Amino acid sequence: MPTPDDDEVAEFLEADEPTPKPDRSSGKEPAWRAKLRSSNFGQAAVVLVTAFAIAVAAWWVVKPEEQDRVRAETEAVSQVEVAGVQQPPAAGDSAPGFTATDIDGTPISLEGLRGKPVWLVFMATWCTGCRTEIPDIQGIVASRGDAVRVVVIYVDENRNTVSDYSKRVGNDFPEVVDQDQQISAAYGIMGVPTHYFIDAGGVVRQRHVGVLSPDAMTQAIQNAMSS
Numbered sequence: 001m002p003t004p005d006d007d008e009v010a011e012f013l014e015a016d017e018p019t020p021k022p023d024r025s026s027g028k029e030p031a032w033r034a035k036l037r038s039s040n041f042g043q044a045a046v047v048l049v050t051a052f053a054i055a056v057a058a059w060w061v062v063k064p065e066e067q068d069r070v071r072a073e074t075e076a077v078s079q080v081e082v083a084g085v086q087q088p089p090a091a092g093d094s095a096p097g098f099t100a101t102d103i104d105g106t107p108i109s110l111e112g113l114r115g116k117p118v119w120l121v122f123m124a125t126w127c128t129g130c131r132t133e134i135p136d137i138q139g140i141v142a143s144r145g146d147a148v149r150v151v152v153i154y155v156d157e158n159r160n161t162v163s164d165y166s167k168r169v170g171n172d173f174p175e176v177v178d179q180d181q182q183i184s185a186a187y188g189i190m191g192v193p194t195h196y197f198i199d200a201g202g203v204v205r206q207r208h209v210g211v212l213s214p215d216a217m218t219q220a221i222q223n224a225m226s227s
Helices: 006-016 031-038 040-061 064-075 128-144 159-169 182-186 214-226
Strands: 099-101 107-109 118-123 149-155 175-178 194-198 204-209
Touching: 099 175, 118 214, 128 149, 128 214, 149 182, 159 175, 175 182, 194 214, 204 214
Parallel strands: 118 149, 149 175
Antiparallel strands: 099 107, 118 194, 194 204
């Protein structure tokens, strides 16, 4: 049997020697980690992980249902194209007068509503934000009675569509079809829903574009009543 020479024994001993563990006491960062951190991929990964952590923290601070309500109140605006749209009247301006016929065939005019605050709501049957706040408008009308006159104006829609929609959701207030867009143009409507709160003397007290919460609706009505 051949006897291994000295070189073969040395190679065997080197191969069998265990791999030394990295020295963590020195605090020196491993080369692979430093290389990853300095690379574009590593930097992007750090940004993504940080953003995810912030998103999780924000979720716990503002719960999903609260986020949905905030989003509805601030973002639920549907753009509309109104021919000849004018500068919208601001708080303190006289509200543009109009004469129309509601979907039940009853004549209605802003002049005829004088003596009590008027709440004009410009909307559309297809508008998500408008549908969201209809129950709140109905609740305000039911609780306020005749304290405020509510008129809903549908931008660029036909009578049949509005009538069917009104019956389906159970509206019980004057609704006007503004198919020729004359009223919408006078009020500078470029998005729905848009709210105008007008005092008893016909002066605009507040204008709001977008969905309103019930509390905001109530406050705006009170402001119009106290003017």
